[in-house]
Amino acid sequence: xxxxxxxxxxxxxxxxxISRFLEADIKERLSPGDFLPSEQxxxxxxxxxxxxxxxxxxxxxxxxxxxxxxxxxxxxxxPAFDYCIEQKTRFTESLASRGKSTDSKVLRKLxxxxxxxxxxxxxxxxxxxxxxxxxxxxxxxxxFCVISHFLPLNQAIEVNTYYNGGSLHAFIKRKLGVELNxxxxxxxxxxxxxxxxxxxxxxxxxxxxxxxxxxCNKVTGVPLEYAxxxxxxxxxxxxxxx
Amino acid sequence: xxxxxxxxxxxxxxxxxISRFLEADIKERLSPGDFLPSEQxxxxxxxxxxxxxxxxxxxxxxxxxxxxxxxxxxxxxxPAFDYCIEQKTRFTESLASRGKSTDSKVLRKLxxxxxxxxxxxxxxxxxxxxxxxxxxxxxxxxxFCVISHFLPLNQAIEVNTYYNGGSLHAFIKRKLGVELNxxxxxxxxxxxxxxxxxxxxxxxxxxxxxxxxxxCNKVTGVPLEYAxxxxxxxxxxxxxxx
DNA sequence: AAGTGGTCTAGACCACAGC
DNA sequence: CTGTGGTCTAGACCACTTA
Numbered sequence: 173x174x175x176x177x178x179x180x181x182x183x184x185x186x187x188x189x190i191s192r193f194l195e196a197d198i199k200e201r202l203s204p205g206d207f208l209p210s211e212q213x214x215x216x217x218x219x220x221x222x223x224x225x226x227x228x229x230x231x232x233x234x235x236x237x238x239x240x241x242x243x244x245x246x247x248x249x250x251p252a253f254d255y256c257i258e259q260k261t262r263f264t265e266s267l268a269s270r271g272k273s274t275d276s277k278v279l280r281k282l283x284x285x286x287x288x289x290x291x292x293x294x295x296x297x298x299x300x301x302x303x304x305x306x307x308x309x310x311x312x313x314x315x316f317c318v319i320s321h322f323l324p325l326n327q328a329i330e331v332n333t334y335y336n337g338g339s340l341h342a343f344i345k346r347k348l349g350v351e352l353n354x355x356x357x358x359x360x361x362x363x364x365x366x367x368x369x370x371x372x373x374x375x376x377x378x379x380x381x382x383x384x385x386x387x388c389n390k391v392t393g394v395p396l397e398y399a400x401x402x403x404x405x406x407x408x409x410x411x412x413x414x
Numbered sequence: 415x416x417x418x419x420x421x422x423x424x425x426x427x428x429x430x431x432i433s434r435f436l437e438a439d440i441k442e443r444l445s446p447g448d449f450l451p452s453e454q455x456x457x458x459x460x461x462x463x464x465x466x467x468x469x470x471x472x473x474x475x476x477x478x479x480x481x482x483x484x485x486x487x488x489x490x491x492x493p494a495f496d497y498c499i500e501q502k503t504r505f506t507e508s509l510a511s512r513g514k515s516t517d518s519k520v521l522r523k524l525x526x527x528x529x530x531x532x533x534x535x536x537x538x539x540x541x542x543x544x545x546x547x548x549x550x551x552x553x554x555x556x557x558f559c560v561i562s563h564f565l566p567l568n569q570a571i572e573v574n575t576y577y578n579g580g581s582l583h584a585f586i587k588r589k590l591g592v593e594l595n596x597x598x599x600x601x602x603x604x605x606x607x608x609x610x611x612x613x614x615x616x617x618x619x620x621x622x623x624x625x626x627x628x629x630c631n632k633v634t635g636v637p638l639e640y641a642x643x644x645x646x647x648x649x650x651x652x653x654x655x656x
Numbered sequence: 657a658a659g660t661g662g663t664c665t666a667g668a669c670c671a672c673a674g675c
Numbered sequence: 676c677t678g679t680g681g682t683c684t685a686g687a688c689c690a691c692t693t694a
Contacts, residue, residue, distance in 0.1 A: 185682065210660060221684045228660085235606070235621045243660050243691035313452030357654045361621040361647035379603040379621030379647070405603035405621070412599040412654050427663065452679060468680085485672035485679050551662045663689075670682075 178218050184219055191227035204250040211246075233338040236378075270349065276337050279304035279318070279371065283325055283332060288323045293352055293386050293398040301325040301333040307340070308371050315372045317403040327396060341387075351390040352397065355390070361405060372404050379405045421459050428462055440479055442485035446492035446554070450480065451474070453488075476617060478648035481556070492554060494648075514553050518579050521560070521613065522548040525567055525574060532564045535628050535640040545566040545574040549582070550613050557614045559645040569638060583629075594629040594638060601625050603647060614646050621647045 178189050194208065208214070211229070215222040223358045229246055236248050247361045291298040291302075305321040321340060323331055330347045331340070341352055361379045364372065368380060380402040387397040420431050436450065436502070443530045453471070457464040471488055474480045481489050532542040547563040563582060565573055572589045573582070583594055603621045611618045624643040629639040645652075 187682080212660085215677095221439075223685090227662095227682085234617050236619050240661060241692085242662070243693080245660060358656060359601060359623070359652040360622045360650060363619075363621065379605065381601070386585045400679060408602060410601040412601060429663080465666090466664060471661085482680065483673085484681070485674080487673095487679060510690085658692105659689085660692075662686100666685085666686080668682100668684080671677085671680090673677100673679075675676080675678105 178220070180189050186218075187224050187227035187231070188347045190214070190218055190220070190225060191231040194228060194232060195235070195237060198232075198248050202248045204248050206248045206395075207245040208248070275309070275310040277306055277308045278305060278335070278337055278340065280304070281332065281335075286322070288322075290398055294322065294324055294395045296324055303328050305331070305335065305340070307337075311407075315374075315400050315404065316407055318371050319402075320370050320400040324399040340397075350396065352387040353390045353393075355386045355388050355395075358369075359410065364385075364402065372402070374404050374406075379411065381408060383410070392407060416641060419427065420462070427614055428460075429469035429473070432456070432460055432462070432467060433473040434473060435469060437477070437479060440474075440490050442578045444490045446490050448490045449487040450545070451622040453544070467499050478616075478620070481615075515555070516558075517552040518553070518581065519550045519552070520547060520579050521550055521578070522546070523574065523577075528564070528566075533627075536564065536566055538566055544653050545570050547573070547582070549579075553649075554569065556649075557616075557646065558649060559643050560610050560613050561608070561644075562642040564640040565638060581641075592638065593631045597630050597637075598627045599625050599627045601652065606644065614644070616646050616648070623647045623652065625652070 175288060178186060180186065182189070187389065190334070194214075195383050198208075202208075205277065208229070209217065211222050211225045214225045214228075215297055220224065229240070232246075235239060237249060239249050240246050241311075283301050284304050285299045286296055286302045288298065290302060291300065293303065296302075301324075303323045303325050305323075307319050307321065309316045309319065325332060328344075328348070332345065334347065343350065360382050362382055364374065364380045366379075371378070374380075381403045382398075383403070385399050386395050387399065388395050420428055422428065423640050424431070430488045430526050432640060436456075440450075444450075450471070451459065453464050453467045456467045456470075460467065468649050471480065471482070474488075475482060479491060481491055483489055510640060527541045528536065528538055528544045530540065532544060533542065536544065538544075543563045543566075545563075545567050547559050547565075549563065551561065554597075564585050567574060570586075570590070573586065575583050576589065580640070586594065587594055602624050604624055605612065606616065606618055606620075606622050614622070625641075625643045625645070629641065630637050
């Protein structure tokens with residue numbers, strides 16, 4: 173093989189050169205599921221220390237190209253999703269119509285004492301019992317978002333007892349006779365945490381859109397639900413009209 | 415000081431323990447702009463090798479908590495902002511009003527024929543010449559977002575000729591006598607594309623929030639600017655009030 | 657048992673910032 | 676010049692996977 177692959181006097185770090193080399197190799201010769209040569213092999217191939225190879229592979233891990241499997245090796249991952257702007261258009265979903273046409277599955281339902289963030293948003297004392305419901309929403313059968321709902325227990329006994337899927341807001345309106353108003357939303361993006369990637373059937377290196385919102389009793393204005401929604405970012409464009 | 419900070423037999427890696435310790439220290443005792451003790455000092459403080467400290471700081475860098483400055487030290491970064499999207503919200507004004515210093519740097523300025531997405535948003539014929547300006551916005555000296563602005567050339571000759579940084583909307587108001595209104599915004603998240611990660615000084619596996627918005631002449635309603643903004647997701651929470 | 661990645665140490669030299 | 680972070684080497688031991 174052509175040697176002189178690595179130039180120790182080019183000004184570019186060795187790990188960076190090795191990283192670029194491996195990246196090209198992955199794109200040209202390797203397929204998802206294939207394994208890179210072991211770190212030891214790469215180290216002797218490039219005539220560098222194993223740590224330098226590790227640093228190079230770190231770059232690939234960060235770029236989402238490979239995954240390290242302890243005791244097995246370093247595996248090439250499937251390529252990232254296509255983020256083409258035009259393709260996304262059909263997935264556009266408005267905040268206001270969220271929940272209307274989706275299937276909903278309850279993943280977890282617990283009663284817990286409200287901690288800092290939750291108690292602040294719901295304007296209740298810390299430690300007050302709240303219902304914590306984790307739901308998975310599906311669109312056309314495909315996972316779309318995961319939502320953590322928090323509701324004060326004393327206002328939502330029926331939700332804790334009977335809610336078992338479907339539109340939570342419709343349930344609340346039907347059982348409690350309360351209509352909800354979204355007050356404000358905080359939007360950011362992050363990599364999926366906890367089991368979210370699994371529930372959403374998405375890679376862990378692909379981002380989710382996280383929307384925190386507070387829903388209040390339409391009449392009294394009292395906060396009734398604090399929701400943290402994580403959308404698969406590749407399936408959604410939030411549309412905000414002002 | 416209380417020793418036994420680091421437990422070599424807890425099963426948790428040293429760098430992870432040190433990382434958690436530093437994170438707590440940052441939140442409790444340090445402010446944005448402060449510097450961590452040097453790697454050497456931390457190494458001797460925790461009685462570990464400097465490399466182990468570096469590995470711990472790597473975690474903080476990835477989490478967006480600190481930034482390494484070659485030859486100076488490791489600086490604590492400001493926490494994420496809440497950035498409110500309302501009709502009149504403007505990047506420069508809204509942050510300046512909160513006492514944040516902002517800066518704007520033009521990365522590229524070109525005249526190109528409008529392609530599908532751009533022509534549709536600006537309601538002009540495909541192929542019509544538009545000014546394409548790429549700007550980098552800094553807050554408190556740190557990269558915050560990259561914006562691609564598209565403006566119809568025939569309405570924005572002065573922008574093409576003279577705009578050289580600072581608030582674009584203030585420039586338009588001053589030179590063209592036109593005030594702008596945001597019409598609607600489309601929000602999603604993705605991994606940084608092109609040179610965005612480099613300009614934003616962020617890892618390529620950390621997500622950006624992308625906001626597409628159309629700004630119209632306040633009086634006539636004619637679209638004058640189509641902007642695609644990419645925020646470092648770890649530095650922003652968009653606040654939407656409906 | 658052999659091979660893989662994960663962590664830690666020890667020491668070296670470099671490039672950059674600031675006095 | 677000194678101190679900082681950036682890179683690289685050499686060697687060790689561990690934990691996990693597979694055979």
